[in-house]
Amino acid sequence: MVSSASNDIGTGTYTIMTQIAAQTLGLPLEAVTFRLGDTELPEAPVQGGSWTAASVGTAVQAACQALGNKLLKLAQQLADSPLQGAAFEDVQFVDGVIRLNEDISRRVVIAELLDASGEEKVEAEATTGPNMLKQQPYSMHSHNAVFVEVRVDEDLGTVHVARVVNAVAAGRILNPKTARSQVLGSVVWGIGMALMEESIMDHGFGRYMNHNLAEYHIPVMADIDTIDVVLVEEEDDIVNPLGVKGIGEIGFLGVAAAVANAVFHATGKRVRDLPVSLDKLL
Known part of the structure; x- marks a missing residue:
């Protein structure tokens, strides 16, 4: 479940946010639900100005990466974990598993991770914004x-x-x-x-x-x-x-x-x- 207070005015926000989350965590699209359109959800800018994909999409990616970090730590707590000692940059999330970049046979199935760890759910939040100092010298318009x-x-x-x-x-x-x-x-x-x-x-x-x-x-x-x-x-x-x-x-x-x-x-x-x-x- 991914959520944001953004909304969808027919431009496909539901679709692309689901895609970003699924790709970041290596999950099938049908395994991801994207909730939006409620001010009780995490804050987002107004839907308009051609900035929803860039702003909300970046936050969705960051939140999923933060969640991925938590899942990796849970995987490393398993007995005889094949991911022991691996950093987040050393693994990839593909087809519902976490696996090492250098040895893809060393893997942990994400769906089985919560059961094995005893956790009811794992949550993560992220806040993102533009890097004005880095962007200042550039023109970045479409x-x-x-x-x-x-x-x-x-x-x-x-x-x-x-x-x-x-x-x-x-x-x-x-x-x-x-x-x-x-x-x-x-x-x-x-x-x-x-x-x-x-x-x-x-x-x-x-x-x-x-x-x-x-x-x-x-x-x-x-x-x-x-x-x-x-x-x-x-x-x-x-x-x-x-x-x-x-x-x-x-x-x-x-x-x-x-x-x-x-x-x-x-x-x-x-x-x-x-x-x-x-x-x-x-």
């Missing part, structure tokens, strides 16, 4: 490059985004499926910003006139075509022990600008006031 193809109707001025390629470098990718999903959503968001989304103010009444989804236009399936996401491999041992960076918002950056540039390339008309609407092209 970054991306966006390429867009558009089709513009010469008579009507309608714009359709035919293809988007979004290459994102965001450190270590913990889960390619959920990471790609976040970037896909960001691209759709960027297309909406480029071509549709606009709040119209009635200056006589001082209120927005299109404040619901019947009148505020956002992309639908018919507006979205091919989206290719490239997750660029990147190693960074400065940003945090996991090497992860935020991927929540980075996929959005550059999409609207790339659409506007593609429209300029197709029509010769430079639109600097989003969205790129019919009246601005005709």
Whole structure:
């Protein structure tokens, strides 16, 4: 059981925290339960700002390493322990066992450890934060490059985004499926910003006139075509022990600008006031 007061707004926090804990302790995913979303659980920053994986994930890893240390000490208390005298750096947690790096035949099964030791449960906590002194000389942001193809109707001025390629470098990718999903959503968001989304103010009444989804236009399936996401491999041992960076918002950056540039390339008309609407092209 791993717990944090963080929450999951659909980005896959449950999944990646379970993965981190399972990998750190060498357990199958189904053996790990991750609890979140309760302020009585260990403190965590707000879910947002592209920092949950880096902050909570680092704490989960540290807590599991602390637990691993305790399990190793329990294993060394067993009679004729095969791990006697081994330091934490000398062992590995793999497939539900603790084993020596240099001789993997010398091992202790984690599931049998509590029974043999007489302990009801073993717990560990960890608090982590950024190493500002180490990080200060470096830039550690995620970054991306966006390429867009558009089709513009010469008579009507309608714009359709035919293809988007979004290459994102965001450190270590913990889960390619959920990471790609976040970037896909960001691209759709960027297309909406480029071509549709606009709040119209009635200056006589001082209120927005299109404040619901019947009148505020956002992309639908018919507006979205091919989206290719490239997750660029990147190693960074400065940003945090996991090497992860935020991927929540980075996929959005550059999409609207790339659409506007593609429209300029197709029509010769430079639109600097989003969205790129019919009246601005005709």
